[in-house]
Amino acid sequence: MSAQRPKILIIGGGFGGLFCARRLAKADVDVTLLDRSAGHLFQPLLYQCATGKLAIGQISRPLREEFAPYPNVKTLLGEAIVLDPDAHTVTVRRPDETEFVIDYDVLVLAAGMRQSYLGHEAFARWAPGMKTLDDALEIRQRIFTAFEIAETLPPGPERASWLTLAVAGGGPTGVELAGQIREVATKTLANEFHSIQPEEARVLLFDGGDRVLKSFAPDLTSRATQALTELGVEMHLGVHVTDVRRDGITVTPKQGGPDQQFAARTVLWTAGVEAVPFARHVAEVLGAPTDRSGRIQVEPDLTVAGHPEIFVIGDLAGREGLPGVAENAMQGGLHAATCIRRDLEGRPRRPYRYRDLGSAAYISHGHALLQLGRVRVSGYLGWLAWGLIHIAFLTGVSNRVSTVATWLASIARPGRFHRAFMLGAADRPEQRYTYSTSDLPAEGHAPGS
Template identity: 35%
Template sequence: MDDADTATLVDRTDVVIVGSGFGALATAKKLAKAGTPFVLISETTEHLFQPLLYQVATGVLSPGEIAPSVRAILAGYPNADVRLGRVVDVLPEENTVVYEAGGQRLRLGYKYLVAATGARQAYFGRDEFADLTYALKTVEDAEKLRRQIVRCFEEAHVTTDAERRKNLLSFIVVGAGPTGVELAGQIKELAQRYFAENIGNIRADDVTVTLVEGADKVLPPFGGKLSEYSKESLEKSGVDVVLGTMVTDIDEHGATLTTPTTEETRRLTAETIIWSAGIQANDFADVLAERTGCETVRGGRLLVDPDFTVGRSDNIFAIGDMVTLDNLPAQSPFAMQGGRHVAKMITGKVAMGTPFQYKDKGSMAIINRFRAITRVGKIELTGFIAWVLWLAVHLVYLVGFRNRYIAVMSWCGSFLGHRRPHFYYAQDAVPVPAAEKEEPAAKDEPESDKEPVRTSA
């Protein structure tokens, strides 16, 4: 018997939204203001501001500042219902979704379904890389990477093994998109402006950060002088930028790099490898593709119709990173505009089937402190002005006055000063394996000759 058949039908609603990212929240806000009843189901009831995850990983911001509660955001709307759960199936013929929540498998009826489950890291057929590298797609990813960075610097501070120290202070970032560039720049800045100030025997020059990109430029979507400026800025800060090169193998001690044009292969050793190359739609995209007959493209992303409908279904929509449409960028503006467009069709403000028209409001990427790039139409900005504009735009999109205020204070402490306000410096000591401990003193040693054990508070 199919699992869906055993699920209990609980209730029905006008709209079911799956996800809690930019697209899902944009849809929910429009429906909430229109008074349309909806249920938003997500595996986390936090709205993650993903572009600032790298600042959580490097101690600039805390998770709470970039992941406010969706329930709190929609609290003022009685037509909004937020549920913590995982949608596992959809039955288009019955207009029903199946989801797991509270240890139960439940069914929820809908008139319209909006899927906005986002994407995860793609490893291009080398899924084993996931266990050997650090990603940056969730709050848990960011906190894991932050702990790893702290651990590496702490152990490098005390180790007497020169080779191990070198590996601990070596970082490889795979992929020169916005996330890779931001992380490479920030890790080098951490070495220069934070750890060098706080750990006496570690100099900024001891830390090696290598950014590897398969394309022939940094931030490929920008191209031209903006990509060249980004590369020069990273290199001036001390990042080793390797272009036109693929990572062909990874193990616990480093990575193998291959340059296709020259067939040259070399190995880099590092304790930390961060993977930020490519995205793949989350599992719910596969469910929708199977149930609706929707085509998929590379990375399992859904090839949706111009109005975001999926496959054979005219009341199921998919938006955001899980879809592809007219080769538009898988970025937050596309997700938010898509969500608002779908909500307008559902509420009758535009006719069903109306093709989506993307409004390009520009692109921007931060490189490191005081350096960023921005393109708005034909206008291109670099340097400090672009950096200030990047901060201002991201501040506007942060949800809540408190989060904006704390973000400004944190940015001032991090970028103008040498502090990392949210770099939790607590670290547990790693026990020494029994085989590596010193041999105990001989049993017949006179008790009076033994030094008492002293501990410091």
């Protein structure tokens, strides 16, 4: 570390970057926090935003607002594209596609993961993921538009396809999303239409495993399965989604057998994650090993071998026993900041130790799962615990207060007060009108391409 005031560059304003910058906010360092959206997003509640339960402002906060009180923390908008480890610089692309360069003494890579389509990138055209605010708003648009379009159609296969919504991936996000969609259909929209019965909408959940929520104890997943079944979610396990088209999907049984076709005009993807492009670039430049998803192998202190000035934290840290959850990112951010502080004090760094704070999954209003060591709670008690845990981790006092108010209101009345969605204009090709002819594949392309 140089004799001058050290320059700390943190790439990514998620949980890892946020907690790292917070811990360094009053240290004798200059911190630059770079993020491609200039805001912190509480990803675990994205599906609540997508289904109209929470507003955008209740799960996100501008980084400038967060760090305004701290003169040694500077936040910048941009996307990191090139790392020069010898010069200790990172080249950044602005939204207008011009570039600038940031130099650093210590780099903290907290860029996170993005949605993976497991080698089928064409699926993204028809099946949005669940990683960003844009994803949540697109999913909200697709869910509620599906019911609106069905209302204009006569009874028959076409209407049925619009009233069939498919979710790929039986992890926490997929389960939470499927449960919320059924609640939208059976409760929120139940008495608002004249031609259709929203509660007749089918919600299909597909996963390659033999049970949903595989990271939870078997007894909890059994309760989750029962709760989903009672909601009306149709689960199809032991299958891979092998094609996604404008008008439906194809699934293939893992154990062999004929493919199955499902006519579904709304498909949502939660089945996998992979490293963002810049993280793969960093690994290549540094010669660091990665796993299949692009996670970068790190040393015990979360630095890259041969580069003690470069930390990799959160979902990108490839080390046994580190899960891709918010708690790991938070703890990793605090650990990197502590290492930097110890360097300043001339003290040795300590290895990173992840502390499991438990897992939680929201099934429906009044029903959630919580697993913390040997403590396993489900049902209404699990729902209360789920809400309190998520609220406790929200960023900023104003966010906590507003979300507590919204959540408490939902206990008495399980309504959805943030269902507004926007559709594009015909004269604005960059803001396409959903499901228009511009969505159709180019002539000569194979289905799903």
